[in-house]
Amino acid sequence: MGNSRRNFFRSAAVFGTGLLSWSEALRAQTRSNGSEKAGERAKRGEAPRNGPPVRMITADTGDLPFEMDGATKVFRLVAEPMRRKIVPWKTLDVWGYNGSCPGPTIQVAQGDRVRIVIENHLPESTSMHWHGLEVPIEQDGVPWISQKPIAPGEKYVYEFTVHQEGTFFYHAHSAMQEMMGLIGLFIAHPRQEFSPRVDHDYGIVLQEWAVLPSNSVPNAASMEFNWLTFNGVAAPLTTPLLARLGSRVRLRIVNLGMDHHPIHLHGNQFVVTGTEGGRAPESTWFPMNTVLVGVAQARVVEFEAKYAGDWMIHCHLPHHMMNSMMDLLRDRQISTADLTEESAMWQMQSLAASAKFKHVHPSPVAKDAEVHQDFRKMHSWKWEWTNWSKNLKHSGCRRTGAQE
Numbered sequence: 001m002g003n004s005r006r007n008f009f010r011s012a013a014v015f016g017t018g019l020l021s022w023s024e025a026l027r028a029q030t031r032s033n034g035s036e037k038a039g040e041r042a043k044r045g046e047a048p049r050n051g052p053p054v055r056m057i058t059a060d061t062g063d064l065p066f067e068m069d070g071a072t073k074v075f076r077l078v079a080e081p082m083r084r085k086i087v088p089w090k091t092l093d094v095w096g097y098n099g100s101c102p103g104p105t106i107q108v109a110q111g112d113r114v115r116i117v118i119e120n121h122l123p124e125s126t127s128m129h130w131h132g133l134e135v136p137i138e139q140d141g142v143p144w145i146s147q148k149p150i151a152p153g154e155k156y157v158y159e160f161t162v163h164q165e166g167t168f169f170y171h172a173h174s175a176m177q178e179m180m181g182l183i184g185l186f187i188a189h190p191r192q193e194f195s196p197r198v199d200h201d202y203g204i205v206l207q208e209w210a211v212l213p214s215n216s217v218p219n220a221a222s223m224e225f226n227w228l229t230f231n232g233v234a235a236p237l238t239t240p241l242l243a244r245l246g247s248r249v250r251l252r253i254v255n256l257g258m259d260h261h262p263i264h265l266h267g268n269q270f271v272v273t274g275t276e277g278g279r280a281p282e283s284t285w286f287p288m289n290t291v292l293v294g295v296a297q298a299r300v301v302e303f304e305a306k307y308a309g310d311w312m313i314h315c316h317l318p319h320h321m322m323n324s325m326m327d328l329l330r331d332r333q334i335s336t337a338d339l340t341e342e343s344a345m346w347q348m349q350s351l352a353a354s355a356k357f358k359h360v361h362p363s364p365v366a367k368d369a370e371v372h373q374d375f376r377k378m379h380s381w382k383w384e385w386t387n388w389s390k391n392l393k394h395s396g397c398r399r400t401g402a403q404e
Helices: 003-010 024-033 038-043 175-179 341-355 373-395
Strands: 017-021 066-069 072-087 090-097 103-109 113-120 129-131 155-161 166-171 183-189 200-209 227-230 248-255 261-265 271-275 290-293 297-304 310-315
Touching: 072 103, 090 103, 103 113, 166 248, 166 271, 166 297, 183 200, 183 248, 248 261, 248 290, 261 297, 290 297
Parallel strands: 072 113, 103 183, 200 248
Antiparallel strands: 017 310, 066 072, 072 090, 113 155, 129 166, 166 183, 200 227, 248 297, 261 290, 261 310, 271 297
């Protein structure tokens, strides 16, 4: 694959997608070291791989560090307003944790005792819910039910033992605050890695943003959105997820937005091995390449990286592949683009210049494309009223008001 084509995919205009990339360097390393399956190792009498699971990587986000207090892992999260550049030409004013949106990933092992100290630097009260984790009611994080809200400037301490394994997440238990960005991954690794063991483990958080043109503050009350991000960014800012040819890859995908997302992987078949409830029985696995990740759900997929190449992973809903490209839906949608052909062309030229895309004229535009829908409806109703009146006249009826 040529460099120009590879650069095209890494800077693809299909915003809101991630990219799963097998690099030339990794291919060369594979050829020299020899990536082999467990069966081939067994033929040579080598012991099967075991031990603790590999650490999950959350590209473009990172992990939350901890300190030990005896046998307890202590994490510290600060909820605060921040700015997040989602693409080179768009920066949002969002809410996050520790300067990150989504927040940094918490990684623990099954059986760990954890303490999470939350400090609120937001302009309003907040709380923290541990989504999917089985914790005592006092630690559940629902304002006025299991706890008093954490006021601005205050701290709150959550502490519990993690007896599960799986892909979980933490988020403020307020719909508005969730849509402002307050979410992060919480990964509980099993005591021993599952079989078959994976070589690469990646986490992806799906978020949606409703942002008007020339604005930077998301509309948290909107039912529609015009930006979709993977781990807080969209192409071309997404970091490729690298895997060695012949290795086994795990993807953990979490969705906390307004829409469900059918996540599609190019060029490879996978199986769903887990949900927000933990590991799924192997008897439930079957091959697919698109998995529907519902709102507030997690889906874990695994596959063998059999085919060399730069493979894309993205939501397959057409509008969700076109960040900031929906318009002309009147009051049900944010007007994200200019509505006349001339101004739209200028907008696309500006985008092309900043993102280094090739700019071409769109397909032909209908003559009445810029006529407002209500204007067309008004003329339609006028025609229908005229014809109805003529029919009444020809039928001998009199239009005399309510009595008829």
